[in-house]
Amino acid sequence: MAVALAAGAGAVVLGAGPEAEPAGGGRGLPPATATVVRTDLVSSKTVDGRLDYAGRRPVKSAVPGTVTVAAEEVATVRQGQALYELDDKPVTLLYGPVPMFREMRTGDRGTDVLQLERNLRDLGFGGGLYVDPRYDAATEAAVKRWQKSLNREPTGRVGKGDAVFQPGRVKVVSADAALADQVGPDRAVLTVASPRPVVRADLDQADAPLTAPGTRVEVTLPSGTTVRGKVTGTVRPGGAGAGAGDAAGGGGGGAREGITVEVTLDDGTPAGEDARATASVRFVSESRKGVLVVPVEAVVALRGENGGYGLEVVEGTKSRMVRVETGMTADGKIEVSGAALREGMRVGVAAP
Template sequence: MRRRTGFLVGGVAAAAVAVGAGALAYGGGGSDDGRSERPPATTTVTRTDLVLSKTVDGKVDYAQRRAVKSAVPGTVTVAAREGTTVTRGQALYELDDKPVTLLYGPVPAFREMKVGARGSDVLELERNLVALGYGGGLYVDPRYDRATAAAVKRWQRSLNRTPTGRVGKGDVVFQPEQVKVVRADAALADQVGPEAPALTIASTRPVVRAQLDQTDASLTAKGTRVEVTLPSGTIKRGRVTGTVKPEDSGDEEASGDTITVEVSLDGGASASGEDAKATASVKFVSESREDVLTVPVEAVVALRGTDGGYGLQLVEGRTSRMVRVETGLTADGRIEVSGSQLKEGLTVGVATE
């Protein structure tokens, strides 16, 4: 897994101590009022936003990948078509020259449904018959009666199937909503059954999947802010919605040493037209500070003495003086500073090698 940028650790104390020695390069020449000569190198206090982040590669995908297995053994006579969106009443694939039809509902099709059957699967079936326009005279309830059988026959005729009035096990697949076919696991003429997937489907909601190291587990928290640069160069904002198992991510490079994170784009932003095989850039934001005063890390001086702390060498004309500051977030080589004597635009010394 390729990483393009490292994680910027906010080790303020370590960074400041490291530049403390460099501060000696500012020169001495102190006077009784605490002033020193102007340092040879200077920088400006700026006001900006600081963002602590990590950027990794990602792939455009669709949410909630899951496998669809055939409830009964058979031969694939029409394979699933990768990339297609399948809606209620359409075939996912064909088995033994019969369409396996997608219907909507949360309860799986686990048995043959015929006159005399009762249950939530029957209720789902009747709701779908009504939605597809075959529910004339049908009272929607959990009972499979003669009216249900009549509606099923009308539906079967529209599919060019023998109108038996029964829905066989394996004839339909219930899913909560329309689905995207992301992979055809079984090809034409393959033998399928309950043991192996015939196809892999997903929600039609676009997501971006990325891999993080186990040490970055804090970034996988639901709601973590993300900025995604899609393969086309378009930048979208999003949030982490969860993690997925390596075997469900569709990423052959996923391993036990990484965590696969699923990111949803804000506002249901579209990723249609993006190359699913190309790489996206995913920037995880772990912490941010808006509209704060910042200086390069090299400008911060570790103060000696019993009080310790950190300071900046404030330049005033040809002389300078040390002022105590409080430090905050460190990111991209800059550090947040605050103090009663600080404001945007002031000139401060910076360590030289």
Template sequence: MKHRTGFLVGGAAVAAAALGAGALAYGGGGDGAGDGRDDPPPATATITRADLVQSKTVDGKIDFAQRRAVKSAVAGTVTVAAREGATVTRGQALYERDDKPVTLLYGPVPAFREMKVGARGSDVLQLERNLVALGYGSGLYVDPRFDGATKAAVQQWQKSLNRTPTGRVGQGDVVFQPEQVTVVGADAALADQVGPDTVVLTVASSRPVVRAELDQGDASLTAHGTRVEVTLPSGADRRGRVTGTVRPEGSPEAAPQDGITVEVTLDGGASAVSGEDTRATASVKFVSESRENVLTVPVEAIVALRGPDGGYGLQVIEGATSRMVRVETGMTADGRIEVRGGQIKEGLTVGVATE
């Protein structure tokens, strides 16, 4: 995996590093104003206004959030396999087992038993809410009790699915998920034998994300809300934010990880990746800090001031003479450093050290 990094260290450290590369050291310890020296610098540059951004860029892949496996609750044969890439909503079949649809319903509680008259619980409450949402709730009072009205609604629903209207919902007839899902993997093929230990399909949220891997040392970039800029395989640029980290599939809970897999949600939702090749690589830039419209100079222009006050300065060039001006330094990016001071402004020429 390629890591293209744009991170730079803080202003003071950069200035010190620049000295090692040939930057000037000036002996004045006062305010450094107007010394009138005629010594020409090795090179010059102009103070400019710019936006500075500290970032790290890595490769990423378009994916969907919250991947999870769906297993068959009972043994049987796959007679219609799941369709990879399909978006499945409430009341639609995820796949068919023994020539009967296994239907998606919404709710956080898994379907863990047969539901029939006399049953009580949160699973029954979920079922009744779904029956109402699907249009089979006439005369149904939504509560945790499976009663005669629930049975009648279930029978109507079963008839619409061409199932035998038993009025009971067998274990394995439905799969509860929090919302609509995207089928990201059809794990069981047509005619495969499946059971409680068999993954039939893998689903995820229909919310598209971009997944990228960062080094453990970049943990600060994985914070929820970190700003991200993504260049998609088509070349389109999208903005987004870090919305979480995920454990790589198949990794044991306690296994040490070389990197951190980050999940980025793009602005614009599903439309942001419409038509993109999900097998191709995207470029993901994590922005850790930025400064807008600040005065900047090349880092090699920073001069370490000797004396009791120390600090940093710029050699301002004025015609055939120059003067040293004390400045405060800020963040750095792409070889430039933010500078502040009452005696500097955009457009001034400053000396720059060379190797």
């Protein structure tokens, strides 16, 4: 009768064994032996990955128009700088979590007004401006000063297509609209990401426990350098993303029936790595330090009233069955423990 042992990475099928018996037990010696060793046991999964930037997301034009200056790929754009130009007018990057959902003018109130005023102050146009959620005469004056600096008509109003709010500076990872393209709310003009480099890797839905933020990862970069990192975000099928400090989603795409994981390297990505080449990403799901292990096939299921599992310990020309507790499994080995078990013991296994 075969018995399934559930441990660590999955179910291990063991052959039926005898009850715990005294030395010899009336049986011959096993056909082969293995040594009980003390080591670190690690359960892991290795998949291919690629170098990228965190939190890819598309930027669409809030209003229809013609691209007169296209986005510059690989450029890092900061507060107050233009992402691209539409109808010969710059579309400016401003910082804040609230998207540009309306034209702002005198008399308006809201968190979008508050973040606009913070940007005007930070960019040096906030003289006499009290930063609050009210769009008043001082706000209008500050906006006019900002518009004049951009060679725009100083209307004192901020249109939906004048600016794009993002959490911070962005890296332009792709220019999705070229010069003279017609764009609007239904089309991405560019795709941006955080300037923070990451490694992206695709996992199956069954590997969801490995996607938890903070999961430790070992990455072998295209150059062969091995570095450590941790999971900091995911991009799920359909473009709904989640991440630590970034809006993730859309542009990077996940595996159709899986999860794309973003891994941040502890010391950043070393210079000179080929972004087009494949990296190897090793996820550690479980580990044990300094435990006794044997080959999985050494463990036998004990029959009888007490059941459990044991190892056939070989001592010279005799053998005896030792009852053990089992733990995690990895790479064909299993963690074992027991009062009668010692490092260096020889235990029976099936013939190779």
